[in-house]
Amino acid sequence: METVWKASLARMYGVMTDELERAIRECPHELWEESLWEVRKSDPYVWPVRRVDGSDEGEHLLPVYSAFWNVAYHTLFFFDCYLEGGGEGCVPPPPFRAEDQGENVVPDRPYTKEELLSYVEHCRSKAHATMDSLTSEQAQRPAGRRGRPFADLLMHNLLHIREHSAQMSMFLGQHRA
Numbered sequence: 001m002e003t004v005w006k007a008s009l010a011r012m013y014g015v016m017t018d019e020l021e022r023a024i025r026e027c028p029h030e031l032w033e034e035s036l037w038e039v040r041k042s043d044p045y046v047w048p049v050r051r052v053d054g055s056d057e058g059e060h061l062l063p064v065y066s067a068f069w070n071v072a073y074h075t076l077f078f079f080d081c082y083l084e085g086g087g088e089g090c091v092p093p094p095p096f097r098a099e100d101q102g103e104n105v106v107p108d109r110p111y112t113k114e115e116l117l118s119y120v121e122h123c124r125s126k127a128h129a130t131m132d133s134l135t136s137e138q139a140q141r142p143a144g145r146r147g148r149p150f151a152d153l154l155m156h157n158l159l160h161i162r163e164h165s166a167q168m169s170m171f172l173g174q175h176r177a
Contacts, residue, residue: 086144
């Protein structure tokens with residue numbers, strides 16, 4: 001892959017990872033489980049909502065979809081998954097579970113700031129390794145459910161990270177004293 005494009009892509013992954021990390025670090029304890037936006041039963045892939053382990057279900061779980069910690073986890077899960085090519089079988093590092101990101105489910109418990117910051121570092125290392133080893137052939141290979149080039153998925157990943165990092169940062173800005 002051409003050096004300038006590879007270097008630019010690597011630099012953008014560094015910037016987006018830093019933004020995501022900053023939002024997670026800056027979230028005060030009292031906002032960790034607060035919802036960033038309203039979730040409705042009519043939203044796609046939401047209803048009927050339940051915990052992964054089946055221990056709880058109902059409308060009172062709807063805000064968990066957009067809880068600060070869960071938006072951060074969702075972002076990290078797909079950050080990680082898309083670096084692998086976005087196909088089926090993405091397995092996050094423990095204590096995270098792929099089934100936490102299924103349709104109509106929310107994780108069984110809130111993940112802690114420390115757990116999510118550890119996942120940030122996992123993703124940062126994986127992005128660095130992916131960018132270091134990326135070749136033109138790899139960038140062109142089909143990836144994800146739609147089979148588009150891996151390079152497209154890498155760009156989509158940056159946009160996804162940016163979108164949710166911006167939502168979290170805006171939420172924090174709205175709640176600063």
